[in-house]
Amino acid sequence: MSETFDVVVAGAGHNSLVTAAYLARAGLSCLVLEARQEIGGDTSSEELTLPGFLHDSCSTAHNLIQASPILRDDELGLTEHGLEYLHPDPVVHLPFGDGSSLTMWRDEERTCAEFAKFSVRDAEAYRRMMADYRRIAPDLGRARYTPLGFGETSGAALARQPDGARWRRRNAMSAWEVIAGEFTDPHTRAFMLWMSFMTMQPPERPGTGLLAYSLTYGRQQHSWTLPRGGSAALPRALASVITSHGGVIVTGARVSGLILEGGRCAGVETESGERYLAREAVLSTIHVKHLVEMAPAEAWGEDFIDGVATWQPGVSMFVSHYATTAAPEFPVDGGVGVIRSVASGTPQSADRMLRLATDFRAGRIATDDPVLLVLCPTVADPSRAPDGMHTLKVVGFQPYELPGGPERWDEEKAAVSAVNLAELRKYAPNLTDDVILASEVKSPLDLERMNEHNWHGSCHGGDAGPAQSGDLRPVPGWASHRMPVPGLYQTGATTHPGGSVSGAPGRNAATVILADLGRSMAQSATQG
Ligand SMILES: Cc1cc2nc3c(=O)[nH]c(=O)nc-3n(C[C@H](O)[C@H](O)[C@H](O)COP(=O)(O)OP(=O)(O)OC[C@H]3O[C@@H](n4cnc5c(N)ncnc54)[C@H](O)[C@@H]3O)c2cc1C
Numbered sequence: 001m002s003e004t005f006d007v008v009v010a011g012a013g014h015n016s017l018v019t020a021a022y023l024a025r026a027g028l029s030c031l032v033l034e035a036r037q038e039i040g041g042d043t044s045s046e047e048l049t050l051p052g053f054l055h056d057s058c059s060t061a062h063n064l065i066q067a068s069p070i071l072r073d074d075e076l077g078l079t080e081h082g083l084e085y086l087h088p089d090p091v092v093h094l095p096f097g098d099g100s101s102l103t104m105w106r107d108e109e110r111t112c113a114e115f116a117k118f119s120v121r122d123a124e125a126y127r128r129m130m131a132d133y134r135r136i137a138p139d140l141g142r143a144r145y146t147p148l149g150f151g152e153t154s155g156a157a158l159a160r161q162p163d164g165a166r167w168r169r170r171n172a173m174s175a176w177e178v179i180a181g182e183f184t185d186p187h188t189r190a191f192m193l194w195m196s197f198m199t200m201q202p203p204e205r206p207g208t209g210l211l212a213y214s215l216t217y218g219r220q221q222h223s224w225t226l227p228r229g230g231s232a233a234l235p236r237a238l239a240s241v242i243t244s245h246g247g248v249i250v251t252g253a254r255v256s257g258l259i260l261e262g263g264r265c266a267g268v269e270t271e272s273g274e275r276y277l278a279r280e281a282v283l284s285t286i287h288v289k290h291l292v293e294m295a296p297a298e299a300w301g302e303d304f305i306d307g308v309a310t311w312q313p314g315v316s317m318f319v320s321h322y323a324t325t326a327a328p329e330f331p332v333d334g335g336v337g338v339i340r341s342v343a344s345g346t347p348q349s350a351d352r353m354l355r356l357a358t359d360f361r362a363g364r365i366a367t368d369d370p371v372l373l374v375l376c377p378t379v380a381d382p383s384r385a386p387d388g389m390h391t392l393k394v395v396g397f398q399p400y401e402l403p404g405g406p407e408r409w410d411e412e413k414a415a416v417s418a419v420n421l422a423e424l425r426k427y428a429p430n431l432t433d434d435v436i437l438a439s440e441v442k443s444p445l446d447l448e449r450m451n452e453h454n455w456h457g458s459c460h461g462g463d464a465g466p467a468q469s470g471d472l473r474p475v476p477g478w479a480s481h482r483m484p485v486p487g488l489y490q491t492g493a494t495t496h497p498g499g500s501v502s503g504a505p506g507r508n509a510a511t512v513i514l515a516d517l518g519r520s521m522a523q524s525a526t527q528g
Pocket residue numbers: 010011012013014015016033034035036039040041042043057058059060061062063064253254255256285286287317319447450451452453454458459460461491492493494498499500501502
């Protein structure tokens with residue numbers, strides 16, 4: 001027996017849920033199949049340590065999605081379905097080894113004053129960069145939420161700016177070149193490099209220049225934005241939209257094969273032998289490395305198979321979760337006061353940041369002066385832990401591939417986690433042993449075990465260098481969500497415009513599918 005729907009969706013990360021929500025609102029019957037017991041993928045929140053402590057297993061910051069039509073125009077009615085965002089202040093606090101620190105506050109002038117502690121000239125550079133980017137941010141945002149082939153690309157948007165020549169140059173430069181050109185002080189340079197690295201793209205690589213602007217600007221605008229109740233509040237609200245429009249979501253259902261009929265993708269089958277048929281379309285957020293195994297080679301064509309074979313996972317993360325009785329407290333003003341911040345980190349120095357990618361490529365576990373991102377969401381959202389308690393996440397950046405194989409992580413991870421905690425304690429000495437109630441460590445290998453879409457530990461949909469960007473993402477020739485097998489569409493972080501919690505690949509896939517079915521996004525937005 002097979003069940004039939006208009007659209008069958010494989011995977012329930014936030015992107016495919018976004019697509020399904022638009023399609024369901026447009027009147028299509030949707031089935032979503034998720035391999036895990038929980039929906040959300042990298043936007044999951046789970047009791048990883050102790051009951052009552054809800055940890056964000058992967059993402060915490062939902063920044064890119066803030067300026068999207070999904071939230072800005074509330075196209076899916078997500079607020080009605082319980083989604084609420086918090087905008088913490090301070091935004092992020094970065095302490096340095098010499099006892100100084102730089103804090104980003106929601107008030108841009110207050111952030112500039114922090115830069116001015118180190119250099120008045122650098123404070124002026126920060127103010128100028130934010131003002132410059134503010135002028136182009138709406139155009140770049142529009143391009144991001146436009147599928148390729150459906151409107152202006154970001155490259156074209158940059159080129160038509162009054163100062164388009166400058167922006168094209170900045171775009172082609174590396175983040176480090178932009179930062180070294182604008183800032184003089186070692187602390188402000190390290191701060192800006194750390195910010196520009198937040199989507200894991202090596203900051204010395206040509207083509208990362210705009211990240212020196214965009215990541216800092218996004219956080220200065222929206223803060224280290226987090227959903228009340230945990231990262232999973234987003235997939236939960238999306239699921240509520242889907243089911244309230246007649247959609248069905250099944251968890252614990254791993255898709256293992258595509259059903260092809262007459263050369264068309266007519267549905268999927270699951271590991272447990274269920275078959276689900278799709279009248280109109282199958283949408284996948286299965287990793288492309290796995291997807292190509294789910295149909296015969298001739299269905300894909302040699303170029304597509306080559307494009308998947310050469311796909312690179314990029315920099316991976318190493319995550320330690322803690323249940324604690326206190327948030328990190330960073331002494332400031334010579335020890336007179338402390339700062340408690342949802343987001344903090346240790347950039348160490350520009351040199352250390354620039355070495356990250358070299359260590360990574362060499363498969364080296366680098367534990368000297370660890371560069372860290374530290375998140376304590378309970379500082380702004382106490383609902384995630386029992387009264388007065390906290391969830392703490394300490395993120396480092398380590399390779400998936402190790403000499404001897406990625407399985408070596410199972411032996412190495414406790415030691416690496418201990419080094420990261422020791423480093424954090426240098427800056428937040430209140431995090432003593434008695435403050436930590438329990439912990440759980442996720443190596444790059446564990447992140448893949450948790451979510452198979454994190455192929456080889458890839459965290460942001462894989463590398464976003466020139467070979468895997470724009471019309472080359474995920475595979476040259478197949479960047480508009482349509483796959484070589486007719487009737488099959490692909491979304492998720494491996495597709496244009498890429499990773500992070502943006503909903504952009506999901507909304508763009510909906511635009512393409514609805515257009516192919518002779519419908520429009522406007523229909524979807526008005527049938528709520
Ligand atoms: C540790 C970590 C921290 C991060 N932090 C941030 C952050 O703070 N801010 C930010 O913006 N981004 C962050 N990211 C990146 C961001 O979370 C991801 O890029 C994004 O959530 C990916 O969403 P997605 O919808 O494309 O896919 P995913 O969230 O990867 O979802 C894919 C889903 O498909 C399911 N699936 C896969 N194969 C099958 C199959 N065969 N059958 C059925 N189901 C299947 C998976 O189980 C999963 O649920 C982080 C990522 C990681 C790993």
